[in-house]
């Protein structure tokens with residue numbers, strides 16, 4: 001499988017798909033880039049089946065570079081066609097080993113500079129567990145990256161037992177409420193967890209995103225509770241580059 005991944009990298013069988021993110025008024029505020037392996041015979045292979053293997057065998061950097069290049073290409077295209085809202089951002093998922101790599105900041109910067117993209121257009125999604133060791137050093141590294149204009153988002157928030165008292169020590173701009181909580185929102189206990197995370201984010205001056213929104217009912221409840229951003233199949237599935245562009249311009253035109 002490892003050598004298949006290497007071959008697929010050489011053959012450019014990987015690419016990013018993009019899932020729209022919308023604010024409470026239904027305006028598009030960004031998109032999350034999600035990697036896809038388009039296998040010539042097996043069809044589409046989901047990331048859960050290859051990310052950890054790629055990470056184990058030191059191939060994750062190449063995959064991450066593909067995603068980063070794809071988001072730069074998308075931002076260039078949106079800028080070229082002047083269809084980019086002022087605060088529009090693209091999010092990318094950062095793996096453990098990449099976050100720990102000594103050249104993390106340089107590799108991010110060199111790619112976006114090459115494409116002439118502003119760091120302020122890019123959000124880095126990390127997980128709570130990445131913040132759990134060597135707090136002072138991690139906070140320092142994140143501050144340096146944040147100073148260059150990138151934003152940080154905590155993905156799957158609420159599933160990782162993060163030390164809440166440390167949260168403010170890190171330059172975090174956004175919390176993403178995990179899909180498992182959104183799924184359970186129609187029960188009172190599930191709803192109270194979602195409300196608690198929304199309030200926590202507001203108190204810490206962070207933006208709060210709900211992921212995996214699949215129904216109108218969930219979207220309405222989330223908006224009533226003051227969610228900033230919504231993402232999920234209810235609005236759109238992750239879309240290939242060209243389909244995302246079509247969705248984006250149709251969405252802008254319809255408003």
Ligand code: C2E
Nearest residue numbers: 034035046047048067093094095212213214232233234238
């Ligand atoms: P994630 O970052 O939590 O991404 C959200 C996942 O939920 C995505 O699965 C997305 O397609 C799916 N999703 C979005 N809306 C809905 C919905 O309404 N209902 C349902 N059932 N699912 C929804 P995907 O694309 O298969 O990605 C799985 C995981 O793989 C991601 O979870 C992320 O941890 C990882 N991943 C994806 N792309 C990358 C990447 O470029 N780099 C790294 N390091 N990890 C990635």
Ligand code: CA
Nearest residue numbers: 032093125155
């Ligand atoms: Ca994510």
Ligand code: CA
Nearest residue numbers: 155156178211
């Ligand atoms: Ca997530």
